[in-house]
Amino acid sequence: MKPFLYYRPKTVKDAIAAVASHPDARFIAGGTNLIDLMKRGIVSPEKLVDINHLPLKKIEQKGGFLRIGALALNSEVANHKTVLQKHPLLAQALHAGASGQLRNMATVGGNILQRTRCNYFYDTAFPCNKRTPGSGCGAWEGINRMHAIFGTNEKSGQDSCIAVHPSDMCVALLALDAVVLVTGQQGERRIPFGDFHRLPGDNPELDSNLLNNELILAVEIPDAPLTRHVHYLKVRDRASYAFALVSVAVALEIDQNNIKTARLTMGGVAHKPWRFPEAEKIMTGQPVSESVFQQAAEAAMQGGRALEHNAYKLKLGANAIVQALKTAVGKA
Incomplete structure (x- = not known):
């Protein structure tokens, strides 16, 4: 680590x-x-x-949404009374991430912006387009067991990136239709969560659509009747402190055994948290049943593209979706 300057500002500006x-x-x-x-x-x-030291730590209900400051700690959010009441899916996802010690230090803004945990990205002995654009992708023909099955370009190969986004929290925020509030020299703007992170495309070194020098201020989650039938399922190599092979966030609004609204997102499968609108449509208006869940899971995984070592994610992902939906229904 080389020497660096350190500065502690008093205001966001x-x-x-x-x-x-x-x-x-x-x-x-x-x-x-x-x-x-x-x-x-x-x-x-x-x-x-x-x-x-900036005033960005508040967690507060404001009208029809919950605002979570960018500097709120993951542990504080996961155990906050309003989060547990209104958005238990978010609390579940946060508890599934990292360790208790890390959750006591990690912030919401930092969680959103964390970089991939791809081994080829972290090992400077290997080429990595995310670390050094144009150098190639060590994972493409390497050990790609943990890598993406969605959002990859068949023709890109060594020219792109197949790393996955590592956050658990972000998978839940995508399912909850969150909005990210940011500010910079050009003023404030609001970014729907599904538009915040990027696919690698021609710029795999860029993880998000945050502009240079912009700062995350907060995340806003709109109130919605998606509090009772929710579940976050994380499948990993060991029971704690491990990144997801696949993870699933589901939230259902159910009225008299019929699904009125459905949300289905996944982690560990793409360069960004991944949502399945077609699978959500399949479930909407249908009665609660395992067959409907199976149809939704099959539709969700249909567009997946397996690599040499991660074909298991296609079946594992489908099974995880069905299990998460069944658990969400049973939790009520």
Whole structure:
């Protein structure tokens, strides 16, 4: 790790100006991902702007939505009374992530922006288009057991990226129709959660559509009747502190045994949290039944493209979807 400048701003405006004034500056909050990247030599910022003292930690109900500040800790959000009452799916996803120690340091904004945990990205001995654009993809013909089955380009091969987004929280936020509030030198803007993260395309080094020097202020989750029949299922190699092979977030609104509204998202399968609108349509208006869940699962996984070592994700993903839906229904 090389020496760097350190600055602690007093206001959001000051923080943005501090990053914008230096060509190689980064915001730092919990540091649970950034410090790892610095230790590995993947990033070497010359200046760190510590935003921990900014007033971005509130978790509050405002009208028809819940606003969660970007600096709210994952552990605080997971155990917050309003989150547990209105958005238990989010609490479940947060409890499934990392370890208790990390949840006590990690922030909501940092969780959203965390980078992939692809081994080829972290090992500088291998080529990686995300780390060094144009260098190639070590995972494409390497050990790609953990890698993406959705959102990849068949013709891209070594020219693109097949890494997956690692967050559990983000899978739930996508299912809950969250919006990300950001600000920068051009002012504030709102980004629907499904548009926040990117597919690799021609710029695999970019993880999100956040502009240079923009800062996440908060996440807003609209109130919705999706609180009773929800479940977050994470399938991993060991029971704790492991990233998902696949994960599933489901939320159903059920009236007299009929599905009025359905949300289905997955993690561990794409460069960004992945949603299945066609599978949601299949379930909407249908009675609660395992056959309907099976149809939705088959439709969801139909577009998956397996690599040499991750074909298991197609069947595992379908089974996980059915199990998560059955559990969500049973939890009521």
